[in-house]
Amino acid sequence: MSGPPDKFPAGKRTFPRFLAWLIPPAICLSVYWVGLWCWFHTDDFSLLSLVRLPPDEFWASMIEPRAQGTFRPLSERLFFYLFHGWFGFDAFPFRAAAFATHFANLALLALLTRQLSGKLGLGVFAASLWTIHHGLAYPLTWSSAFNQILCSFFMLSGLLMFARFAAGGGRGWYWAQLAAFVGGLGSLETAVVYPALCLALGLVQRQKRALWALPLLSVSALFGWLQIAGSSGLRGSIYALSFHPETILANLAWYAREAIAPAQGAPYLLPCGLALTALAALQLWARNRAVQFGLCWFLVTLAPYLVFEGRQAHYYLAIPAAGLAVFLAGALDWKRSCRQLVAAAALFACAVIGWQSLDLGRAVAANNYRFGLSARNLLTGVAHVRRLHADKTILLTGVAQSVFYSSVYHGIFRLASISDVYLTPDGNTIAQLPGYPPIAAHFATARDTRLMVTEGSAVVYNASQARLREITSQYRATLNVRLGPPGE
Amino acid sequence: MRNAVLLLAVLPALWACPVNAPDLTPIQEEPGAAAAVLLSSVNVADPQAEDQLLDGFHGLENGAWRWTMRRFAVALQPPPPEAAPEPMFLEMRFTVPEIIARRFGGAKIMAKVNGRALAPESFEGQGEFLYSQEVSAAVPGGQPARVEFELENAVPTGEVDQRELGVIVTSIALQ
Known part of the structure; x- marks a missing residue:
């Protein structure tokens, strides 16, 4: 059995390496630059109204479920409360915080992929592919979707800390990753699948301490129970939960299709889907750890969204898209798989997904910018009229x-x-x-x-x-x- | 760590970027309490005629045309009696787009001028069309006319767009 690396590859601090770490944020800015300038729109106003309540009412509402039965105190209420308190209606700090957190996420994903593949280049590639995925278009251009970014941050940092612990690190790493897990739950309910990711990461790396992920399941179970109990009033709404296999499979098919070739990319869906399926089969057989974990991440983080009876959204792909990126980066490792055809298929899939994502992602970003601008112009104008x-x-x-x-x-x-x-x-x-x-x-x-x-x-x-x-x-x-x- | 610090240092610098600065004075006041000047011919792209588009017109697209809803209305000023053509016609230049032609085979348009119904007219297939109906009896001289259109079919909200989609109009005129 090939042993996992006991610690993170050291890597020399050379200038090219420094530049390599800058590539994903630079790509992110080149695609979603406009996201830094998006003003508030849609649900942002509901959150701003909430945080402008009198303090006693606001703090009492911190742990009340919102309309869709979710909690998210860290990524929504506290985030808006603090930033609105500090910066008022200036949206830039909100956006800058989202981008800064996302840049940290890109570095964390690159580290995770490097740990799995042993190559910094693949890590940088995975982070770059993730950041252009259209699933991130909303989180990077809409403050109400910051929950996806903050949850990613807690999950990725938690996973890296768990990996340290599983590789023989001290107990401190375990408690630190537990804190990150709880932070993730306070950001977005998707974090409920975090223990499964820890277990998968430990298992693909053949780490004996992988089973230490199991106690975390009790935290997930408690949170899941609270979540389902809190959503009991959602029957008949678009957020109603359905555990019927037909609903789950239909949602899985929709998200898989949209992750690869949304809307006008339909002609590329079949060849790209076939290439990805072939890649998955070959690389899983070759025990490519990045491919194994990437596929696992995609499916596991998608799972919480598969039970919505009437709700499908592209930005629910924000976190699963990281798994897709790790999967594809791992598949590019042709020395490991010894199949140039595999690498060619992976490059084809990357090109299709990247190209389709750029089209849709830019359109979403431009729309959100326009929504914010219209809202700001309308409010500014009406406030001026009121003064007159x-x-x-x-x-x-x-x-x-x-x-x-x-x-x-x-x-x-x-x-x-x-x-x-x-x-x-x-x-x-x-x-x-x-x-x-x-x-x-x-x-x-x-x-x-x-x-x-x-x-x-x-x-x-x-x-x-x-x-x-x-x-x-x-x-x-x-x-x-x-x-x-x-x-x- | 050093990389992260450098990146974070860049973000505050962007704050002062002019893109984030308010770009417009917020409102434009009326020049005075001047009487409304209405046109007898409305090009939907003409900013001067915008206030004559009463209902059911979506935003201007490509600087030239607007989608309508199933019902839409416009205010038109008939030509003065001495210059009024006889007979007078209500004319609308419009396009039946592919999506409407494919679903409904074309468009059937019913119109009312000042509440008086005109004969419905059907247009087969897709393409550019001219709707034209005589309206002499429905338009008293001097008074602005309310012209209401109703389509037999439109694509409902949420099916292909968040907007209800009828036909694409470029101009409407009394002449």
Whole structure:
């Protein structure tokens, strides 16, 4: 039996090596640079509202489950509480914290892959492939998805500490990784699978202390029980859990397909899937540790998302994509497998996944940037209007559906303590989305609109462009055309 | 460790990057309480005509056209009586895109001018079309007209887009 390395490969501190560590963060910035500048949008406003509660109410809510039955105090409530307290509505520090944590994650994944493959180059490659995966597009451009990044950090650092312990390190490593595990659970419920990853890591490295992962299962069991109990009120919602094999297999197929070739990449799905299957079979048979652990990581970290009956999301692939990256980096190790064909298949799969991911990831990043920018412009504009017209109702027209659901719907005006803002009954293209609570309360009625505009107690602004444009006189002159004759 | 410190040192420097600075003055006030000037012909890409798009028009795309919802409406100022053509027509230039043609075979358009219904008109297949109906009786001189369109079919919200999708319109006119 080939023994595992007793400790991390030392590696010389040479300049090229230093540069190698910079490659994944540099690639990350080149793809998701815009993520540093994304303002708040959608669920961010709910979290900001929560952390602006009076302190006694806020701290009491720290461990209450949110709408989808999750806890996540570290990555959501505490993160928003601290950063909002320090920086207010400046989103950059939120984004910078996410990127800094992700850069640490890239280094940790490179270390883990290097430990499994013995090669720094493969570690850097795995981290680079992970960082361009579209599963990270949301976490890197949306502060509410920071939970994926923070959870990855705790899981990766915990795994490396567990590996130290399993390789014969002191008990301190075990307690440290336990603390990281608990931190992971406080960040995202996906961390519940951490003990399985520890066990897998220990087993692929043939470490006797691998079985020390088993006691961690009791922590997972307790957390899982709390989570399932907390989600009992979610029946009928998109977050309802289903352990039916049909649901699990359908979700597995969807996530596997989306991880490889999302949307327009469908023509590449079959050849890429075949290449990956062949790689998995050959490399597992060749006992390639990086491939074994990468595949295990992908499936195990995906498992918690397979039981959602009505919810599939690309950003749930953020953590599993790290396993896919380790798997592919390991498969590139052709000296180990002695098959150039295998390496060629791995390169083909990497190219397809990387190319598809770049397309989708950049589109998601650009969208999130636009959502944030629209929300910021709208809020800035409405706050300015409120200063100009302190005692008037503000009516908005021309609000796009995407802007509405990424800001107004989430109470953006209430968050900034601006009241008496409504959308006009005409001039907006907003449909009631299925599964969302009624949106009628955001609109003024035709009768009220006519009354307020006629008597001058409201101002009307068009919000279809970046700047709000006042159209009160125009609106008043065309009231009958817009709302129909009086009395209708 | 040293690498991580270097990377972290770069991030605060980015804070001052101009990309993060507010880029626009927040609002544009009306120049005065001037009476509304409505056009008799609306190009959906024309910023001056934007306020005449009353309902059901999505955002401008490629600087030239807009998707509509199933129902959409526009305000048009009829030409002055002395310059009004006889007969007067309501004309809409629009495109039935492939997705609509494939699902519904084309588009059937019903319209009302100031509440008075016009004859429905059907358009087969995909492509660019001109909707044209006589409206002389429905348009009193001088008063702005509310023109409402309704499509027989549209792609519902959430099926291919988060928006309800009807047809693609470039211009609507009374002439």
